[in-house]
Amino acid sequence: DTDTDTATDTDTDTPWSGRLWTALRWIACGVLGVAAMANILGNVSLASMLVSATLDSSYAALAMYAGSKVLLAVAQVLLAGSLLPAAALRHARTIMPGVLAAGRVLLVLGWGVFTLQAFRVYRPASTALLAMLNHEFRLGELSLSLGGLLAFCLAAWVAFWLARTIRVLLADNVLPSLSLPRGVGNSISTLSYYTVLFIGLLSALAAAGFHVGQLTLIFGALGVGIGFGLQDVVRNFVAGLILMFERPLQRGDTVEVAGMLGQVREIGLRATIVTTFEGADVVVPNGMLLADKVINWTLNGTRRRFDLNIST
Numbered sequence: 155d156t157d158t159d160t161a162t163d164t165d166t167d168t169p170w171s172g173r174l175w176t177a178l179r180w181i182a183c184g185v186l187g188v189a190a191m192a193n194i195l196g197n198v199s200l201a202s203m204l205v206s207a208t209l210d211s212s213y214a215a216l217a218m219y220a221g222s223k224v225l226l227a228v229a230q231v232l233l234a235g236s237l238l239p240a241a242a243l244r245h246a247r248t249i250m251p252g253v254l255a256a257g258r259v260l261l262v263l264g265w266g267v268f269t270l271q272a273f274r275v276y277r278p279a280s281t282a283l284l285a286m287l288n289h290e291f292r293l294g295e296l297s298l299s300l301g302g303l304l305a306f307c308l309a310a311w312v313a314f315w316l317a318r319t320i321r322v323l324l325a326d327n328v329l330p331s332l333s334l335p336r337g338v339g340n341s342i343s344t345l346s347y348y349t350v351l352f353i354g355l356l357s358a359l360a361a362a363g364f365h366v367g368q369l370t371l372i373f374g375a376l377g378v379g380i381g382f383g384l385q386d387v388v389r390n391f392v393a394g395l396i397l398m399f400e401r402p403l404q405r406g407d408t409v410e411v412a413g414m415l416g417q418v419r420e421i422g423l424r425a426t427i428v429t430t431f432e433g434a435d436v437v438v439p440n441g442m443l444l445a446d447k448v449i450n451w452t453l454n455g456t457r458r459r460f461d462l463n464i465s466t
Contacts, residue, residue: 207274313351
């Protein structure tokens, strides 16, 4: 299965990587054409620099590509064989897509820096880029920069990825191996997801350049919005926290709520998804689960008594 999954991932990368290599070849041909024209016009130093920079960047790209393929092949061997322990193997399969994406980004950035240095335009390009990123624009009391916004987007993406990865690791690998009461693992994984996400978003705001006073203004505006029209959202959120800690409902329970009979598929902080026996997924707000009467048929067991009337 691992070989199939890895091959599928590699095949999905082929279209965009093929287009990228085609574009780079055309760019290299264009640069070599400019070098030939410069040589014809008598600018030998420019032609020599363009040719050597093109060859160096091409060699660097090929070396990075070959090295990444070797590392990917080693990872495939480790995942396909029994060289890793079972727990480490499960963790590796969970975090491998994110690691591959981050590795591709780092390789592209490293090659871009090397290419700019080879063409002797790294210093002016980096100076212009830093000037553009550090340029501030104001919105009343709030001052932002393009670099701060990019840092916020990057930090927010890392926070979402880290929270999702930790949730998957806890739910699929770590918590099932522990002797926890039923439903506790789901509560821990969900609460850890939102905790890491909240801390990550605060870090993203700090990376964007928001100060404590500005965050106070944001939270104050959010409080005004809650007072005017978000009471139901906050009520459902608090109800979700109560459901996580008290666990009157657990994933897989058969419940009857609002005249509907179904099975709990997922418990979130805002709403709970109940799958009816007809196959429909019903999103039930958590506030309704605490305010209304809910019948849980499988809270403490599955043994039930049924009365069957037989007429003679």
